[in-house]
Amino acid sequence: MTEISGQGGLRAGATAVVTEAYAFACMRCGYGWEQSYEIEHHVDGDGRTFVLYVADGRIVPSPLNRPTCHSCDGHLVRILRPGRVDSARDAAHRERRVPAAGPVEAPWTPAGPAPLPLDTPEGPAPLP
Numbered sequence: 001m002t003e004i005s006g007q008g009g010l011r012a013g014a015t016a017v018v019t020e021a022y023a024f025a026c027m028r029c030g031y032g033w034e035q036s037y038e039i040e041h042h043v044d045g046d047g048r049t050f051v052l053y054v055a056d057g058r059i060v061p062s063p064l065n066r067p068t069c070h071s072c073d074g075h076l077v078r079i080l081r082p083g084r085v086d087s088a089r090d091a092a093h094r095e096r097r098v099p100a101a102g103p104v105e106a107p108w109t110p111a112g113p114a115p116l117p118l119d120t121p122e123g124p125a126p127l128p
Contacts, residue, residue: 014040014052021082024067031071034082035063 021036038054053060067077 013042015043016041022063023080023082024063024069025078025080026069026072026074027076027078028074029069029072031069033070036082037063 018039018041019036020039021034023032023034025032035055037060040052040054042050042052044050051062053062064079066075067079068075069077
């Protein structure tokens with residue numbers, strides 16, 4: 001998700017600010033998290049452009065270069081579109097209905113047709 005901010009929230013020297021959000025999943029420990037970044041576009045004194053990633057008001061390294069797991073400090077991290085971690089957590093916490101084990105039997109009522117006879121040790125029962 002990308003949003004371009006107007007001139008209102010620019011840090012000194014920034015020409016534009018783009019907000020992007022990412023979801024992350026650690027392939028080492030399974031930890032997942034989401035983070036939103038303000039990506040500030042700047043031009044240095046020589047006219048070269050560069051960007052600063054800002055998360056929670058602090059300048060941080062780009063999460064795209066070498067993401068680090070917040071839980072195990074591992075670097076085997078998958079980057080996903082935003083919302084994927086939250087939707088996985090929601091799915092994990094939904095109530096799951098598991099059917100009882102064993103065969104399913106339909107109840108027999110006297111008004112309905114009689115159940116078919118079961119197989120006997122001598123072979124299958126004859127059909128009525």
